[in-house]
Amino acid sequence: MIARFAAVGAGRMGRGIAIAFAYAGHRIALVDLRQRSPEAWQRLCEEARDEIRASLDGLAQLGALQPAQVEAIAARVELVDADGAPAALARAELVFEGVPETMAAKRDAFEQINRHCSDDAILTSTTSSILVTQLAELVHRPERFLNMHWLNPAYLIPVVELSTHAGTDAAVVARTRQLMEAIGKLPVLCGATPGYIVPRLQALIMNEAARMIEEGAATAEEIDKATRFGLGLRFAALGVVEFIDFGGSDILHHASREMAASIDAHRYAAPAIVGHMVEQGHLGVKTGSGFYDYAGRDLAAYRRDVLARTLGMLRHAGLWQAPADSTQP
Incomplete structure (x- = not known):
C-alpha cells in the first residue's frame, strides 16, 4: 500500500x-x-519513531487503542x-x-514540493504565523493551496483550521474537508487572517489571565479552576458566538462598557458590530435574531438542547x- 499523504518536515508537527x-488506517x-x-x-529516525511510539503508548494506556495495535x-x-x-511527493495527493x-x-x-508533486496534489502549509496569501506566491498552481493549522x-x-486565499479553488477546499473528515477531524474555515480562529481567541484569554496574576487579582490555581469548570465548561457546551446570542448581545454590550470604564478602555471596548445589533434590536435568542437567525426554530427545544449539552x-x-x-431543616 503506497502512502497517499505526505508530511514534509519530520519535527513534532509532522509526527503528530x-x-x-x-x-485512521492510512x-x-x-x-x-x-x-x-x-x-x-539514523538519529532522526530513532527520535521520530520513539516519539510516535510514545504518543501511541500514551493513548493505549488511556484505553484509546489496544497495546497490540x-x-x-x-x-x-x-x-x-x-x-x-521525490518519489514520496510524486505519489502524494495531499501534502502538509x-x-x-x-x-x-x-x-x-x-x-x-513544486518540482516533485503532481499538478493535482493539494498542497498545504501548517504555519501558525505566516499568512496564506504570502505563501501562495511560492506555490505552482496556487489554486490548489491553503494553510492548515493543527492544534497540538x-x-x-x-x-x-483551514485558511484560504482569494484564488483557492472551492473544489480543493471541499476535497480537503472530505479527506480530513475521513480521518475524524473537524475542519473550520477562515480567511487570510493573522492568528486563525483559536490562537486569536486564546491569546487574549491567556494574556488576561497572566495580567490578573500580575495584578494580584487571583492566583494561578483559582484562575485555572474558574476556566476549567466555568469558562471552559460553558464554551465546551456552546460556541462563543452561540453564547453571545444565548445570553444576548445587549449583555455583552453593557458588560463591555462597564469593564472598559473600570479596567481598560481599549481592551474591553466592544466592536461596532455589537453596538449595531443592540441598536437594531437583534439581541439573539430572546428577539429571534442575532448572529444566528432563529426564525421558525423551536426555541424551547433549543434551550433544552443547550441544557443537555451543559449537563453532559x-x-x-x-x-x-x-x-x-x-x-x-
Missing part, C-alpha cells in the same frame, strides 16, 4: 500529523528534505530521507508542509450532583 493518519510519508549524514539520519499503527508511518523525497517558521525555509521546501497534539485535537459536560467533569432526598 503522521500519527493522525496512521491511527500510510503516510514523513519526509525530511535536509541532506544528512547516515548517522544524523501500537506497532501496526506506527508501521504505517514511512520515514523518508531527502533522496527518497511543516518546516521551520521562516520564509526562507518555506521557500526552499515549496521549491522541492495534532493527533488528538479534532479541529483543524458537568457529568463528564464529575461535578453533577443529584438532588437531595429530603428537605434539610
Whole structure:
C-alpha cells in the first residue's frame, strides 16, 4: 500500500500529523528534505519513531487503542530521507508542509514540493504565523493551496483550521474537508487572517489571565479552576458566538462598557458590530435574531438542547450532583 499523504518536515508537527493518519488506517510519508549524514539520519529516525511510539503508548494506556495495535499503527508511518523525497511527493495527493517558521525555509521546501508533486496534489502549509496569501506566491498552481493549522497534539485535537486565499479553488477546499473528515477531524474555515480562529481567541484569554496574576487579582490555581469548570465548561457546551446570542448581545454590550470604564478602555471596548445589533434590536435568542437567525426554530427545544449539552459536560467533569432526598431543616 503506497502512502497517499505526505508530511514534509519530520519535527513534532509532522509526527503528530503522521500519527493522525496512521491511527485512521492510512500510510503516510514523513519526509525530511535536509541532506544528512547516515548517522544524523539514523538519529532522526530513532527520535521520530520513539516519539510516535510514545504518543501511541500514551493513548493505549488511556484505553484509546489496544497495546497490540501500537506497532501496526506506527508501521504505517514511512520515514523518508531527502533522496527518497521525490518519489514520496510524486505519489502524494495531499501534502502538509511543516518546516521551520521562516520564509526562507518555506521557500526552499515549496521549491522541492513544486518540482516533485503532481499538478493535482493539494498542497498545504501548517504555519501558525505566516499568512496564506504570502505563501501562495511560492506555490505552482496556487489554486490548489491553503494553510492548515493543527492544534497540538495534532493527533488528538479534532479541529483543524483551514485558511484560504482569494484564488483557492472551492473544489480543493471541499476535497480537503472530505479527506480530513475521513480521518475524524473537524475542519473550520477562515480567511487570510493573522492568528486563525483559536490562537486569536486564546491569546487574549491567556494574556488576561497572566495580567490578573500580575495584578494580584487571583492566583494561578483559582484562575485555572474558574476556566476549567466555568469558562471552559460553558464554551465546551456552546460556541462563543452561540453564547453571545444565548445570553444576548445587549449583555455583552453593557458588560463591555462597564469593564472598559473600570479596567481598560481599549481592551474591553466592544466592536461596532455589537453596538449595531443592540441598536437594531437583534439581541439573539430572546428577539429571534442575532448572529444566528432563529426564525421558525423551536426555541424551547433549543434551550433544552443547550441544557443537555451543559449537563453532559458537568457529568463528564464529575461535578453533577443529584438532588437531595429530603428537605434539610
